[in-house]
Amino acid sequence: EIVLTQSPGTLSLSPGERATLSCRATQTVTRDYLAWFQQRPGQAPRLLIYDAINRATGVPDRFSGSGSGTDFTLSISRLEPEDFAVYYCQQSSHAPLTFGGGTKVEIK
Amino acid sequence: QVQLQESGPGLVKPSETLSLTCVVSGGSMTTDYWSWVRQPPGKGLEWIGLISYGGSTNYNPSLKSRVTISLDTTKNQFFLRLSSVTAADTAMYFCTGGSGWLPDSWGKGTLVTVSS
16 A cells, blocks of 8 residues: 655645645656645545646646655645645545545635 | 435434445446445544446455345446444544545545434
8 A cells, every 4th residue: 555644744834935845756756646634624635736737627737746755745835825725635546545644725 | 536425314213224325426336346435523533435337346254144235336426335333433424435445435424423
């Protein structure tokens, strides 16, 4: 099983600042089948990034993904009020599919 | 993108079987993969398993002995059955779908509480 470790657990930032979230895998995520999801309170997760670098339909370009192999990053260039949420990485290269533990981006 | 809607009992007794249905609308089930994901209150996401349009399944080993996922493409529905539930199975249950294993469409979720 591929274990995904996200860091930091909580990120305290102000609107307008840049956020950088990390996701590290215990083994290579083949074909970079790594996705990022945003979850706001009381809502289902929403797909932001797939295949490590591709934005899903309708996702603002302030969200970007990078990385390959075992180390991946989600960046939010300028935080908007609606971006304060929990973010999960997820791999679909090996069963069982797994999620990271999440990073909470909170208002400082 | 398809729309998904979960339904089922919100309360299940310990040792009984949890049964949920996901209705898929706005698209066909005959080309995609369909999964269940759960989230205990205040915790992270756990993948339960998936079923292909052809009926092949893949389950999380941690739940495999208790899980069955099935589908009925004629009714655009797929199903989750989780047997011998305990309080640890209390969670929000989401159904998801995608053209591959990636869950790119999600239902809003349904809360299932295990309690006597």
